Structure formats: structure tokens, C-alpha cells
Amino acid sequence: MDNAAAESFNATFKGETLKGRKGWSNERAARLDAFRWLPRYNARRRHSRLGQRSPIAYKNTFHPTAATLTRAA
Template sequence: MSAIGSSADNALGESFNAAFKCETFQGRMSWTNEHEARLDAFRWLNRYKTRRRHSRLGQRSPIAYETTSEATSAA
């Protein structure tokens, strides 16, 4: 255990993993093969980065937030 915000604090990773498991495995018992499982994981990661809104980012997706931040810092 370590202080909040230190490199040993894994709360962010645990939160990400919990969201991944909850949203990917919800109602799913198994996949027919490894390729199908990997494809589902890729779809979730793509949605997480491009369309899923985050309250910490002002209800914007990470891509929209980064684009806005880059445009603001460049100006």
C-alpha cells in the first residue's frame, strides 16, 4: 500500500480493470475461440477511448478531451 497519487497506487488500474470486466463479461459465459474474445476486448477498448464519456473529463470521451487540450495549448 502506498499514498494516493504515488506510482505504487493502483486504484486507477483497478478501476479500469473493473469497468472492462463488468462491461465485457456482462451476460457472457464464454467465447467460441480466442479470436472472438480478443475482438470483443478490442471493441471495448476502442469504445472506451473514442465514445465512452467520462465524468472526470467533463462528460467527454478521452479523444475529444485530448483534441480540445491540444488545440488550447497550441493557441
């Protein structure tokens, strides 16, 4: 089984969150850094494989999201 995608994600996560850091003061600080990084990876970070677009921008080229919600019946 190929786990290249997971390895790429982990390498990017480590490279972009550690940046010379030796550690965090506590577990909460480490978790906060991780959860601050995730939205950037999913929504803003550009991927060469997606034509330098974020995953959300790439997805929206195929399935545009509505600007407003549909009214419930």
C-alpha cells in the first residue's frame, strides 16, 4: 500500500510548523500550533500538483459553492 500522500503531508507539516523549534512548552501549545496550521494547508496553501491553487480553490473549479444558502421548505 502506498502512503506517499501521508508522508508528503507529514513532511510539509513538520517543515512548516517546526521551523527550527525544539519543542513546545506544553501539549496545549503544540495542539494550538497544529490546529492553526491545518486551515492554511487545506484552504490557502498552494499546491504545485493543483496548478498552484489551494485545495478548496481547485475543488471549486469543478463544484462551485453557492454564495447563499438554499431556503429550507
